[in-house]
Amino acid sequence: MMPLVCAWFQINWKVLVIFFAFLIAGIVMYCSNLKELGAALIASSSVILSLLKFRYGVFEPIKLVIHKFSHSLRVSYLVRNSGKESITNAVPIMEVLKIFKCDTELKELGKQLYVITCEKHHVLCTSFGLYGKSISVPAIRKIYSINDDAEVYCWVDGGAPGLTCEALSKLATPDQYIDIEGLFLSWATPKQWGVGLGNLKYCHVTDLPVGSFNEVNILDLYIFRFNIDGTQEIYLVLRVHSEYGADVLPRIIYAVPIREDDKITISIRIRLSGENAIDKTISDSLSIHIKKLDLQDRKAKLELKGREFDIVVTDFTLRKP
Numbered sequence: 001m002m003p004l005v006c007a008w009f010q011i012n013w014k015v016l017v018i019f020f021a022f023l024i025a026g027i028v029m030y031c032s033n034l035k036e037l038g039a040a041l042i043a044s045s046s047v048i049l050s051l052l053k054f055r056y057g058v059f060e061p062i063k064l065v066i067h068k069f070s071h072s073l074r075v076s077y078l079v080r081n082s083g084k085e086s087i088t089n090a091v092p093i094m095e096v097l098k099i100f101k102c103d104t105e106l107k108e109l110g111k112q113l114y115v116i117t118c119e120k121h122h123v124l125c126t127s128f129g130l131y132g133k134s135i136s137v138p139a140i141r142k143i144y145s146i147n148d149d150a151e152v153y154c155w156v157d158g159g160a161p162g163l164t165c166e167a168l169s170k171l172a173t174p175d176q177y178i179d180i181e182g183l184f185l186s187w188a189t190p191k192q193w194g195v196g197l198g199n200l201k202y203c204h205v206t207d208l209p210v211g212s213f214n215e216v217n218i219l220d221l222y223i224f225r226f227n228i229d230g231t232q233e234i235y236l237v238l239r240v241h242s243e244y245g246a247d248v249l250p251r252i253i254y255a256v257p258i259r260e261d262d263k264i265t266i267s268i269r270i271r272l273s274g275e276n277a278i279d280k281t282i283s284d285s286l287s288i289h290i291k292k293l294d295l296q297d298r299k300a301k302l303e304l305k306g307r308e309f310d311i312v313v314t315d316f317t318l319r320k321p
Helices: 002-030 035-051
Strands: 057-068 073-081 087-101 114-117 143-145 151-154 206-208 213-228 231-240 252-257 263-275 280-294 299-305 310-313 317-319
Touching: 002 035, 057 087, 057 263, 057 280, 057 310, 073 206, 073 263, 073 280, 087 213, 087 231, 087 252, 213 263, 231 280
Parallel strands: 114 143
Antiparallel strands: 057 073, 073 213, 087 206, 087 263, 114 252, 151 213, 151 317, 213 231, 231 252, 263 280, 280 299, 299 310
16 A cells, blocks of 8 residues: 555655645735635645546566577567556666676676777767776776677677677766666667767657557677787677667676686666656566587577576577677
């Protein structure tokens, strides 16, 4: 019962504030020889009560969804409006993103977590001063670059964009490398909401009619082999999405060195907020088991597990991004 009451107050608090303001002002004026004005304000307060809403939209988290593309896996979260009214201007906000390797959070292991950028692009992010440099940040060693010689384990079918230099520009600043929180993600089917950096369209706002579904784009997963500190290694690459959608200008790109039989866990918490709706917080995790990593045969195999699914992904082939 209490959650329903709290939800009702969350939807109607503005109307209640205006109602009590009119009511109290009317009573004060009525008792101060301004009876006509006071009576008018009291009457107006009763009209304001008619604006109270007893029907509203409800964010219903369904499950993590894995989409298989030619160069990556896309991790999204399926959401439905199970309420009685449409939700407008709904936004997804990343509150927590944590990466664990063998049950240890990687931000505590400075040599196990990297941030990737591309030296070829200087247009959208020059104000961050990150390009062409290696910058030391707490708990993460440096910023590194991918070049055209990088090789990626990927699927040969499908048609999703690869991890190219054009897709490597990012929004995160050095103080956000450890904790990516309070920042927008994007919807798979957004509504028109203007443009931002470089005239790129915003994709973080949508409407959810009653009973409709949509997906929150969280991140893309790749397996890369490239050079860091003069050593060729295999990395699990996490391309975290931003308010600009899943194909351009990601929030940040992490790389985790992996070997066969490693286990990586990605823990997330997302808050959904919108007009005429109750805020909803989603907490979930994705477990990635590196079942096979064969450089000689250029094959890799991942096993992905979530709370609502158990998927084994196979047939990676080493090729250019």
